[in-house]
Amino acid sequence: MDLSLSTRTVGDRTVVEVGGEIDVYTAPKLREQLVELVNDGSFHLVVDMEGVDFLDSTGLGVLVGGLKRVRAHEGSLRLVCNQERILKIFRITSLTKVFPIHTSVEEAVAATD
Amino acid sequence: MATVELRFSALPEHVRTARLVAAAVARRAGVDEAVLDEVRLAVGEACSRAVGLHRSVGITAPVKVALIEEEKQFSIEVGDEAPRAVPGAGPSGDGGEAEAEAEAEEDEMGLAVISGLVDDVEVSSGEHGGLIRMTWPTTPPAVVLP
DSSP, rough: OHHHOEEEEETTEEEEEEEEETTTTTTTHHHHHHHHHHHTTOOEEEEEEEEEEEEEEHHHHHHHHHHHHHTTTTEEEEEEOOOOOOOHHHHTTTTTTTTTTEESSHHHHOOOO | OOOOEEEEEGGGHHHHHHHEEEEEEHHHOOOOOHHHHHHHHHHHHHHHHHHHHHHTOOOSSOEEEEEEEETTEEEEEEEEOOOOOOOOOOOOOOOHHHHHHHHHHHHHHHHHHHHHHHOOOEEETTTTEEEEEEEEEOOOOOOOOO
């Protein structure tokens, strides 16, 4: 299954809905999307990962890269994820300390801290 | 030979195929269903790393994956043919260094994921390439009574 990406604006946040598999082959597409959003001035991103079936370290690297970019503009990158198998990867790499992870898009969009 | 052997050109699009094959053989070998996600992720990480290593030094040889069913255990070996760089002999120039650093970071992240997922893992490397061997316990299939 390939990667699907769609974006929408909610207030001052941009929600990136990701679906499918994020791996060494598809991660560059996600990277491009995040870079493009930041270049266009969207610095508060919410990446909705509820539709993601697979995530590897290449995908993690892209998310960390996205976080670095938005932080350079005092922005934010929040994740939405409830899937245990995806959350596990964030835990074993200790990235749960780096990313705010929310249980719903609504919660992520409303979060300010 | 191994139960199943797979060789693929060092291209990112083939890593998914390796994941699917590895998970299918692992399931047949009796690896617990709950662990199959980990097998899929770990073999994907090892293959992504091998693909990256081959591509970074321009090696055309395929990446090798051996799926080995043994008594009470299942092993996966992912082998690359990338000679390990001598420290200090990497590419020079600003872009090259930053890229090499980013690649090294991704490489480390991949290994971090593997060691976080798999209890029994051996990583070896030499001038002719490297090998990651990961092993999981298997449970014999339940005997179905007639």
